[in-house]
């Protein structure tokens with residue numbers, strides 16, 4: 001693991017690392033924020049999965065999470081959204097290929113040799129950060145847009161790994177959306193039965209989540225028709241799933257929206273991770 005940058009931040013430390021990823025077959029970059037409490041004990045961790053076109057950097061620099069992570073004693077982990085580099089296949093559009101890994105394991109050529117973001121996040125990066133940093137086994141997960149999709153699907157498929165769950169304007173029904181169908185066809189092939197494991201609305205209908213869920217959504221989100229919050233809301237209601245879905249008038253899809261509600265999400269996770 002190679003240190004790319006390190007900065008003091010709210011009494012803790014914001015660092016960026018690069019490492020050779022076995023799952024993705026290229027070097028991957030990720031960011032970790034350690035709160036001041038991590039100097040003397042291990043702390044719980046919150047994963048933040050980013051959306052289309054993002055790297056580890058967007059939420060790290062614009063999300064505004066560190067101040068509250070420092071206050072509540074929670075580490076932050078910001079993975080990249082896809083493999084990158086000359087060896088990695090790409091596509092001309094912003095929503096397929098580099099920057100658009102959709103947190104799944106691709107089974108189709110040319111994507112399958114590198115686009116293994118599900119295994120990368122759930123297995124490889126988790127065990128790497130657990131070994132390398134003073135991070136306890138209590139983890140929460142959140143994310144924005146494509147990253148909200150990643151957070152919801154990864155948590156519901158791995159209930160033992162996560163103690164808290166939230167999302168910002170998540171893609172919740174990709175099997176029925178152009179933010180999903182195009183990518184799943186390319187990465188997973190035409191057999192739609194293989195897509196369901198990566199659809200939060202389907203997973204909510206089939207398994208649900210063992211805890212409660214916080215979701216914030218902007219009412220003026222320019223991509224709201226692609227996100228399909230109504231489908232997930234219906235699935236949670238049918239399941240009697242404890243879920244707080246807040247729709248905020250005037251807010252769009254940007255990081256101005258994410259940073260506005262960053263404190264609420266940090267507080268939500270800290271309460272559940274710290275066992276208060």
Ligand SMILES: N[C@@H](CCC(=O)N[C@@H](CS)C(=O)NCC(=O)O)C(=O)O
Pocket residue numbers: 050051052053054058094144145146253254255
């Ligand atoms: N690139 C697309 C949309 C990309 C987009 O809005 N991405 C969101 C996540 S889905 C994001 O966080 N972008 C990076 C940023 O705002 O820093 C466009 O420009 O229409």
